[in-house]
Amino acid sequence: xxxxxxxxxxxxxxxxxxxxxxxxxxxxxxxxxxxxxxxxxxxxxxxxxxxxxxxxxxxxxxxxxxxxxxxxxxxxxxxxxxxxxxxxxxxxxxxxxxxxxxxxxxxxxxxxxxxxxxxxxxxxxxxxxxxxxxxxxxxxxxxxxxxxxxxxxxxxxxxxxxxxxxxxxxxxxxxxxxxxxxxxxxxxxxxxxxxxxxxxxxxxxxxxxxxxxxxxxxxxxxxxxxxxxxxxxxxxxxxxxxxxxxxxxxxxxxxxxxxxxxxxxxxxxxxxxxxxxxxxxxxxxxxxxxxxxxxxxxxxxxxxxxxxxxxxxxxxxxxxxxxxxxxxxxxxxxxxxxxxxxxxxxxxxxxxxxxxx
Amino acid sequence: xxxxxxxxxxxxxxxxxxxxxxxxxxxxxxxxxxxxxxxxxxxxxxxxxxxxxxxxxxxxxxxxxxxxxxxxxxxxxxxxxxxxxxxxxxxxxxxxxxxxxxxxxxxxxxxxxxxxxxxxxxxxxxxxxxxxxxxxxxxxxxxxxxxxxxxxxxxxxxxxxxxxxxxxxxxxxxxxxxxxxxxxxxxxxxxxxxxxxxxxxxxxxxxxxxxxxxxxxxxxxxxxxxxxxxxxxxxxxxxxxxxxxxxxxxxxxxxxxxxxxxxxxxxxxxxxxxxxxxxxxxxxxxxxxxxxxxxxxxxxxxxxxxxxxxxxxxxxxxxxxxxxxxxxxxxxxxxxxxxxxxxxxxxxxxxxxxxxxxxxxxxxxxxxxxxxx
Numbered sequence: 001x002x003x004x005x006x007x008x009x010x011x012x013x014x015x016x017x018x019x020x021x022x023x024x025x026x027x028x029x030x031x032x033x034x035x036x037x038x039x040x041x042x043x044x045x046x047x048x049x050x051x052x053x054x055x056x057x058x059x060x061x062x063x064x065x066x067x068x069x070x071x072x073x074x075x076x077x078x079x080x081x082x083x084x085x086x087x088x089x090x091x092x093x094x095x096x097x098x099x100x101x102x103x104x105x106x107x108x109x110x111x112x113x114x115x116x117x118x119x120x121x122x123x124x125x126x127x128x129x130x131x132x133x134x135x136x137x138x139x140x141x142x143x144x145x146x147x148x149x150x151x152x153x154x155x156x157x158x159x160x161x162x163x164x165x166x167x168x169x170x171x172x173x174x175x176x177x178x179x180x181x182x183x184x185x186x187x188x189x190x191x192x193x194x195x196x197x198x199x200x201x202x203x204x205x206x207x208x209x210x211x212x213x214x215x216x217x218x219x220x221x222x223x224x225x226x227x228x229x230x231x232x233x234x235x236x237x238x239x240x241x242x243x244x245x246x247x248x249x250x251x252x253x254x255x256x257x258x259x260x261x262x263x264x265x266x267x268x269x270x271x272x273x274x275x276x277x278x279x280x281x282x283x284x285x286x287x288x289x290x291x292x293x294x295x296x297x298x299x300x301x302x303x304x305x306x307x308x309x310x311x312x313x314x315x316x317x318x319x320x321x322x323x324x325x326x327x328x329x330x331x332x333x334x335x336x337x338x339x340x341x342x343x344x345x346x347x348x349x350x351x352x353x354x355x356x357x
Numbered sequence: 358x359x360x361x362x363x364x365x366x367x368x369x370x371x372x373x374x375x376x377x378x379x380x381x382x383x384x385x386x387x388x389x390x391x392x393x394x395x396x397x398x399x400x401x402x403x404x405x406x407x408x409x410x411x412x413x414x415x416x417x418x419x420x421x422x423x424x425x426x427x428x429x430x431x432x433x434x435x436x437x438x439x440x441x442x443x444x445x446x447x448x449x450x451x452x453x454x455x456x457x458x459x460x461x462x463x464x465x466x467x468x469x470x471x472x473x474x475x476x477x478x479x480x481x482x483x484x485x486x487x488x489x490x491x492x493x494x495x496x497x498x499x500x501x502x503x504x505x506x507x508x509x510x511x512x513x514x515x516x517x518x519x520x521x522x523x524x525x526x527x528x529x530x531x532x533x534x535x536x537x538x539x540x541x542x543x544x545x546x547x548x549x550x551x552x553x554x555x556x557x558x559x560x561x562x563x564x565x566x567x568x569x570x571x572x573x574x575x576x577x578x579x580x581x582x583x584x585x586x587x588x589x590x591x592x593x594x595x596x597x598x599x600x601x602x603x604x605x606x607x608x609x610x611x612x613x614x615x616x617x618x619x620x621x622x623x624x625x626x627x628x629x630x631x632x633x634x635x636x637x638x639x640x641x642x643x644x645x646x647x648x649x650x651x652x653x654x655x656x657x658x659x660x661x662x663x664x665x666x667x668x669x670x671x672x673x674x675x676x677x678x679x680x681x682x683x684x685x686x687x688x689x690x691x692x693x694x695x696x697x698x699x700x701x702x703x704x705x706x707x708x709x710x711x712x713x714x715x716x717x718x719x720x721x722x723x724x725x726x727x728x729x730x
Contacts, residue, residue, distance in 0.1 A: 023460040025451070031696045206473055272358050279361065281473065339370045339579045341402025343716040 029243025030348035055104035072107035075166040087215030091130035094163040095137035103222035104238040107169030115149040119158035141220040181236040182257035186325040192318040195274040198288035212273035219292030237297040247286040263323030264336040287348040364578030373583035391549035392419030399716035414679030420496040421705035425630040426665040429454040445493035475507040482519040494521040502616035505623035520653040530640035545571040545589040550604040557612025569598040576604040633674035671700035683713040
């Protein structure tokens with residue numbers, strides 16, 4: 001039999017408070033990344049445009065004519081592995097990712113730059129395929145790739161290929177979409193199912209074979225946004241739910257606008273295969289990355305029209321109203337759970353960690 | 358999704374909650390043993406919907422949380438060796454050791470890989486004959502069969518460049534230790550459904566007899582949990598103490614004999630130190646002498662000397678015992694958060710502190726009556 005243990009002597013470790021080096025969690029779209037941005041980058045480049053922390057910067061350019069032109073300007077780097085995955089590849093992703101960042105400020109995307117960092121030994125055929133897919137994606141999104149750069153790095157660096165894209169788009173007059181504009185009483189609309197991209201990548205990366213192939217949802221969203229803007233100009237916020245997933249996107253909006261967001265778990269569409277894969281790995285689909293989904297926050301009176309406009313578009317067919325903006329719990333996202341209780345949906349901490357059992 | 362949606366039904370959960378309310382006449386404290394259950398309870402918010410008489414305390418059943426600091430330090434030392442490819446389940450990577458975690462080792466150039474199955478480690482070993490692949494073999498009786506099977510396969514396939522750093526723990530000795538502690542007031546246990554799927558529940562029969570405390574085998578979905586709580590409360594209210602199974606779709610009294618066999622073939626019981634708790638006799642598994650070749654601590658004798666002193670600043674030992682709630686810790690949500698964890702209970706999503714932090718930061722108890730209406 002066990003000898004008696006005195007509970008008061010039971011202790012627990014104290015450990016690391018900070019990392020002396022960059023670890024993967026710093027790039028996960030969660031709190032660690034947010035700390036890095038807020039404590040290192042923001043203070044050094046202190047300016048109002050950056051401080052907005054929107055998916056794209058909004059620049060006012062003086063013109064001779066009627067008021068300033070407003071440009072959306074955004075950059076994004078793509079380091080996905082494997083380079084080619086179910087539903088897409090790094091080339092398509094690199095175009096759509098920046099197009100979507102521009103679209104999230106209501107802009108019509110116009111021009112892109114692309115920087116290719118290529119690893120020595122990358123098969124020419126792979127490069128050809130991916131550059132072709134960059135071209136196809138540009139054509140689909142109606143953007144021109146107008147400047148670029150190519151670098152080659154030693155074998156063993158660069159994981160085959162990294163791509164950086166930067167984009168410029170034009171924001172129509174009268175459209176003001178920003179992360180700090182959510183108002184109490186607004187509704188929250190999600191453009192479709194969550195978790196598809198992250199689980200598609202994870203399942204090929206880890207060699208997990210499911211009965212149903214999970215495909216990335218990578219898609220340009222600017223037409224969906226233009227469709228929304230055609231029915232209402234009163235969109236307050238748009239956010240594409242990429243790294244950190246829906247959970248991070250909603251938290252960022254709640255924090256920027258200093259409002260509470262309340263969502264109903266039961267209204268959030270998740271494909272059965274994605275749900276099943278998440279169950280197996282112990283991951284929460286709320287935090288899994290998407291590459292063709294966005295959240296829109298707008299006045300309740302516009303909700304029906306907005307939802308109909310989204311559903312009319314191929315990338316928004318499964319759009320759902322998932323919640324509302326409330327005065328309670330500012331800066332916090334609370335979900336109504338499947339059994340009708342409530343829980344906090346926090347920002348993810350670092351990298352998603354599959355559970356042991 | 359089939360086999361999940363049925364057990365997440367709101368109406369059925371509500372009915373079971375009403376049944377609990379109608380049988381309960383006095384306060385009862387129940388411990389859910391497994392961290393996965395804690396996670397599910399807080400994720401669904403089931404704890405908010407229970408009548409105030411029922412208090413749930415969160416037990417020591419999170420494998421990440423109870424793996425001792427010393428083992429983490431040994432893992433880190435092995436992972437840092439250029440000779441080693443270190444493989445582990447994902448949530449061990451962020452558990453703080455004395456000085457750093459496995460993520461930091463990876464950042465410093467160590468080859469650390471996340472696996473979903475220990476058998477994948479053998480594949481890596483075959484592909485990297487010039488390296489030694491070490492798998493971090495931790496967990497309860499749930500992960501033990503697959504880890505044991507990996508050792509058997511390594512031997513059968515003649516894979517020599519594979520070793521396991523073993524720190525397995527077992528549930529019944531921990532429950533006994535909790536029952537033996539004079540400070541603990543747990544009236545009943547909600548046993549871990551997946552542990553019982555492997556081991557059965559016959560193991561608890563003597564314990565129930567000796568300590569006169571109900572044990573109900575519980576699943577992981579809201580309906581499973583509400584049903585197990587109802588069964589435990591009924592026992593307590595009637596003055597009964599029995600082992601009951603509220604997870605019949607997965608658990609049988611005898612458990613999975615094949616899995617038990619492979620565990621017995623490869624592992625033997627040993628004293629094991631639990632992080633934040635101390636040594637509990639016969640509460641773990643180690644490799645049997647005939648498999649000592651695959652023991653990473655034998656293969657790398659230099660790690661045997663690694664010792665670590667646990668600090669007393671974090672109260673996770675008390676949390677794992679159900680003596681304190683995570684939010685009763687002065688560091689909770691302040692110095693200690695999932696991105697800067699002071700203790701392992703804040704790291705794993707199964708850890709009680711992380712679950713509290715993630716799902717319970719916003720005080721919603723005032724909504725109980727509204728939610729039940």
